[in-house]
């Protein structure tokens with residue numbers, strides 16, 4: 001009886017254990033299937049983020065469809081995490097949009113498809129806060145994940161030995177460790193607080209996640225990744241602002257540099273050195289930006305470079321100031337010298353003009369002298385050669401002047417010379433020229449006057465002198481003058497022309513004086 005009872009009891013216990021084992025096996029299979037689906041759904045979340053990522057996500061999903069192949073899964077996960085690392089500029093809103101889009105891409109059983117489609121429409125119309133969005137998606141995923149499907153055999157290597165006897169526990173551990181591995185592989189720029197949160201979540205996941213907490217664990221992972229992405233965006237904004245500030249400061253420095261450098265011709269060497277130094281710092285900045293792994297080191301590098309540029313500029317400016325002060329001093333002394341030279345030159349020029357005037361003026365009569373006449377005749381001769389305008393040359397001589405000297409004295413003779421000179425000059429118009437040639441002899445140059453006109457002018461002057469009583473000390477004196485005149489002719493030299501006029505004068509003297517002879 002006892003033996004029979006024992007046998008019955010043993011069988012009952014055996015069947016109980018068998019049922020329990022079958023139940024756990026079903027649970028484990030369900031867990032395994034759910035885990036597979038979770039990873040596939042996670043991969044779907046990332047689908048479409050980047051075309052390079054998509055083939056690996058598809059490969060990962062394909063790997064999860066058949067028998068699990070851990071080395072292949074690990075390879076796919078490695079490549080996916082590496083690519084995720086490159087997708088740092090993914091925005092928070094973009095990820096939310098992707099969640100909704102991916103939810104819309106799910107192809108489910110007819111009963112769930114309508115509910116999911118409905119949810120997608122509602123989310124697109126009025127996007128809820130992100131927490132609510134994740135909650136809604138998690139609810140739908142849970143609905144999809146809960147009905148069991150055909151069980152896949154577990155990969156022996158994926159089941160921890162300690163948990164092998166407990167399939168449910170194995171599923172919890174596998175789910176947790178897979179998520180932890182995924183989380184581990186996401187190489188975003190984790191800030192210290194986020195890194196702490198990630199470590200805490202990873203430990204929680206590694207300890208295993210009960211089936212009822214899977215959607216919360218998924219939420220936590222997505223939430224953490226979104227926070228990291230958002231912080232990355234914030235950090236990028238901060239970096240952009242910082243770089244803008246640096247750029248502004250550099251532009252200000254550059255403007256100052258240009259201002260300092262403007263007009264400084266001699267400072268080429270200093271400027272080249274400064275430009276070289278600034279250029280090196282700028283190159284350092286660029287390399288710093290390329291090498292910088294985080295904002296703090298980038299900021300330190302940038303500020304150090306900017307300060308270095310500032311120092312170069314200060315050194316350049318003080319060198320420039322010294323140089324400009326020396327130039328200023330030199331310029332001041334030069335301008336003092338220049339103004340004194342200018343004064344001296346002006347005085348000298350006045351003196352020269354005075355001397356020139358004296359050189360060209362006859363001191364007795366105040367008329368042009370022989371020297372001035374030679375110069376003027378030369379000029380008129382050149383002009384005549386160029387333009388062919390007539391030029392009349394008249395030579396005058398006071399008749400019997402020796403007698404005046406002899407009878408009235410030399411001093412009275414001088415006064416007569418002055419009077420006659422004045423008389424000759426008063427008979428001319430602007431542009432004409434009269435000079436005392438020497439002794440009691442005078443010459444005239446009448447530009448633009450033909451021979452007839454010259455003869456007329458000479459006659460008028462001669463008559464004027466003949467009828468004038470020139471005042472002298474205590475009396476007045478009447479004199480007559482004779483004139484020989486001619487025009488410049490082809491082949492003439494100034495001297496030849498004068499000699500011809502002189503011949504005319506001689507003829508006038510011979511002809512009885514007080515007359516004009518044109519030749």
Ligand SMILES: Nc1nc2c(ncn2[C@@H]2O[C@H](COP(=O)(O)OP(=O)(O)OP(=O)(O)O)[C@@H](O)[C@H]2O)c(=O)[nH]1
Nearest residue numbers: 397398399400401402403405410411413414439440
């Ligand atoms: N007072 C004065 N006499 C001068 C000056 N220059 C020349 N004479 C005189 O002028 C006189 C010129 O005399 P002549 O050359 O003989 O001729 P003239 O007496 O004028 O006789 P004709 O010319 O033939 O009419 C000389 O006695 C000179 O000494 C001068 O600057 N002042």
